[in-house]
Amino acid sequence: MIDSTAHGLPENxxxxxxxxxxxxxxxxxxGEPIYEDTPDAVWIVKRVDGSRAGEDAVRRKAYWxxxxxxxxxxxxxxxxxxxxxxxxxxxxxxxQTRPSGPGQRGDWREALQAPGATQxxxxxxxxxxxxxxxxxxxxxxxxxxxxTGPDYVAACRAPDARYALVYFPSGRPATLRSxxxxxxxxxxxxxxxxxxxxxxxxxxxxxxxKTTEFKPPAADQDWVLVLEAQKSQ
Numbered sequence: 001m002i003d004s005t006a007h008g009l010p011e012n013x014x015x016x017x018x019x020x021x022x023x024x025x026x027x028x029x030x031g032e033p034i035y036e037d038t039p040d041a042v043w044i045v046k047r048v049d050g051s052r053a054g055e056d057a058v059r060r061k062a063y064w065x066x067x068x069x070x071x072x073x074x075x076x077x078x079x080x081x082x083x084x085x086x087x088x089x090x091x092x093x094x095x096q097t098r099p100s101g102p103g104q105r106g107d108w109r110e111a112l113q114a115p116g117a118t119q120x121x122x123x124x125x126x127x128x129x130x131x132x133x134x135x136x137x138x139x140x141x142x143x144x145x146x147x148t149g150p151d152y153v154a155a156c157r158a159p160d161a162r163y164a165l166v167y168f169p170s171g172r173p174a175t176l177r178s179x180x181x182x183x184x185x186x187x188x189x190x191x192x193x194x195x196x197x198x199x200x201x202x203x204x205x206x207x208x209x210k211t212t213e214f215k216p217p218a219a220d221q222d223w224v225l226v227l228e229a230q231k232s233q
Contacts, residue, residue, distance in 0.1 A: 002040045002057045005149045013064040013154055017137060020069035027071040033061040035076040036116040039103040048094045048103035053078075058116030059193050059222055060150065062123050063167040067154035069137040075120050079104050079111040115194075122196035126165070126224065134158050141166065143175040143211055157181065166214075166225040173215035178206050182229040190217055191224040203230060 004011045012030045019028045036058045039048040062073045078084075084093070084104040093101030111117070127135070139146065141155040141164060153174045157164035161182045168174060178186065183206030190199040204212055204227065216223040 001034070001044075002051065002053050003150050007041055007044055011064065011149075011152065012061055013068040013152065016065055016068040016070050017139070020137060029070055029072055029074065030061070030065050031074050032076065033065060033074065034058060035078040035081065036114050037103075037106070037111070038078040042095070042102040046095055048092060052103070055115035055119060055194075056222065059119060059123075060169045062120065063169070063193065063222070063224065064152070064154050066123065066127060067137060067156045067165060067167050069156075073120070073123065075117060077108075077111045077114055077117060078102065079106045079108045083108045119194055122191075122193050125196055126191055126226075130158075130163065135165075138164070138180070141176050141180055143177060147172060147174070161229075163226070163228040166227070167222065168214070168216045168225065169222045171216045171219040171221045171223070173213055175211050175213045176225075176227075178204055178212040178227070179208050179210060181206065181227060183207075185230040186227045187230050188214075189226040191226050193222055193224055198226070 001007060012033050016028050016030060034053050034057055036053055036055065038053045040051045040053065042048060065073050082104060085107050092103060092105040093099065094103065135156050136159055138155050138157045141157065142153050146153055151170045151172055153166060153168055155164060155166045161180060164181055166176065186204040186206060188201035188204050190201065199217060214225055
């Protein structure tokens, strides 16, 4: 679902945080977060003519997962998992047709290059840019109240607080508890989850009483904030 909370269900980050908190800690993975190009909530509304999960929803579930404690992510596309090939131009499989399906409509070979599929590499590259096992979810980095629904901001950091990654899913600003990180100064970058490009920001001064508001470069777009303890000169 594009927004699980709109249907009274928990989002994947909520489920992952809950499982990750169990003792002893075990690997957690959301095996079926969302399929790109699936009609929204198709198994609830039983219709295929509504809005569909696009690349933005795919990225949102992926970054929420990993930043909330998941050991990885599972990507899927509505046309790929069943290797769908239209029998005729314009064919759309619905729950009421024979054969039935949740809105498959394109050739699976073309779907292999769907935007969300090609953008998963940027999440992997970001996570693998540091020690893979040296990362823990930390919702407390975001000053409460955190946003809800598709605006929820997910944060993770190193156990020694030398770096943090914060996912802004909708371009809305958020205030962070920068003193929770190793100071007294942090380097800052915006990471573009669509392209993997980085934008440098001015260093962030850290003080025990200071919180810092960050506003993504563009509204209505998701971005990742990368904070890291500044190396000594």
